[in-house]
Amino acid sequence: MSAPRPATAVMLAVALVTVPITAVPLGATLLLSAVAIPAAAASPDCSTAGSTSGAWRAPFSQRYVRTSPFGMRLHPIEHVWRLHSGVDLASVPSAGPVVAAQAGTVTAAVWRPGVGLSVDLAHGDGVMSRYGHLASIAPGLRPGVRVSAGQQLGLEGSTGTSTGLHLHFEIQERGVPVDPVPFMAAHGAPLDGTVTAAPATSKRPETTGIRGLPPATGVRLQSVTVPAAPIPARVRALYVAAGKRYGLPWTLLAGIGMEETRHGAVTATSSAGARGLMQFMPATWALYGVDGDGDGRADITNDADSVHAAANYLAHEGARQGPAGIRRALYAYNHANWYVADVLVYAHTYAASPEPTESCPAAEPKTQGAVG
Incomplete structure (x- = not known):
């Protein structure tokens, strides 16, 4: 694994951290580059996608507070009067997952000026909901993908024009922003800080012998502004195989792989001397390196060996407890x-990611709205 190493890049999110930062993972040097994902091919039953007749719920899975209302206001950063086209909500005691307020179809999962990383959902009858300033977007979300109420869309963050961790939650009716507070109250889900129950969904079968991941609490760094990247199928298979071999959640290994090298996208040796997909120091590799692909040798630069060695190390340090x-x-x-x-944020993101489903084409909403 990588040893703590000096910062090589300063992110906007660091300004929000009030504790001293003395180490930054290699992955923190990656620049965020999020672009709109092309719409998926049409499905023959697209006319039934989304309806406001379904149950609505709060866009969080934990308690939250309202921090800024809908309406005209002095923008906190640009210092001009403009419409705040949604409400700002903040999880307590710390940032948490953002979930769909109602079942719908993804119309956008993009980076936008102002709102930063955001997801838009169409709910039918001309109603759209927007979730902005996300730290990351759940993998697999793209235009046309259908989601259920309570399904994770991403993680609360501070991307775009923002003064701190929060969610910009917006409702539009036929392209026109409306105040989400009375809208949600009228639909049985008042934005009063409590969490309304999501419709029951089937749980995925457990793939490990432990109960699950701990919550991602405390100060974060990379995951505030760098979203979880899609995992190459070959690398995902390595995470799954190593997780089964050592009795660990594969998503835990995926979280480390994302934090360290974006699943192998960064191949350089770190400034501290760490190498490979999971960034091992040679001295640590000598103790915990394993032959993950069965070729008879443990190679620090071999992806299979690196992932299995990371699982071996985590198990040795008590991760199965x-x-x-x-x-x-x-x-x-x-x-x-x-x-x-950071690692737990990424691990939870991958754990909550749905497998891609059938897709329907969808157009971008008419208005963008002013956010902050």
């Missing part, structure tokens, strides 16, 4: 609390 053990093992991997939080 429940959520608390996972936290201890991640801290041992790279001695920084923000690193633990």
Whole structure:
């Protein structure tokens, strides 16, 4: 694993952190470049996608507070009067997952000026909801994908023109922004800080012998502005195989792979000397490196060996001893609390990611709205 290493790039999100930052993962040097994803091919039953007759719920899965209302206001950064086209909501006690307020169809999952990383959902009858300033967008979301109420869309963040961690939640009716507070109250889901229950959904079968991942709490760094990247199929298969072999959630390994090298997209040796997909120091590799692909040797630059060695190390450090053990093992991997939080954010994002479903074409909403 990588040793704590000096920062090589300063992100906008760092300005929000009030504790001293002494180490930054190699992945923090990656520049965020999010672009609109092309719409998927049409499905023959697209006319039935989304309806406002379904149940509505709060866009969070934990308690939250309203921090800025809908309406004209002095923009907190640009210092001009303009329409705030939604309401700002912030999770407590710390940033958390953002979920769909009602079942719908994704019409956009993009980076926009002002609102930053955002997801738009069409709900039928001309109603659209927008979720802005996300730290990351759940993998697999693209125009045309259908989501259920309560399905995770991303993680609360501060991307775009923003003064702190929060969600910009917007409702549009036929392209015109409306105040979400009375709208949601009229639909049985008042934005009063409580979490309304999501419709029951079938749970995915457990793939490991432990109960699950601990929550991603505390100060974060990379995951605030760098979204979870899609995992190449070959690398995902390595995560799954290593997870089964060592009794760990494969998403935990995926979180490390994203944090360290964006699943192998970064191939350079780190400034501290760490190498490979999972960024091992040679001295640590000598103790925990394993032959992951069965070719008879443990190669620090071999992806299969690197992923299996990471699982071996985590298991040795107690990651099979429940959520608390996972936290201890991640801290041992790279001695920084923000690193633990970053990896868990990515791990939860991959765990919540739905498999792609049938798609329907959808147009971009008429208006963008002013956000902050």
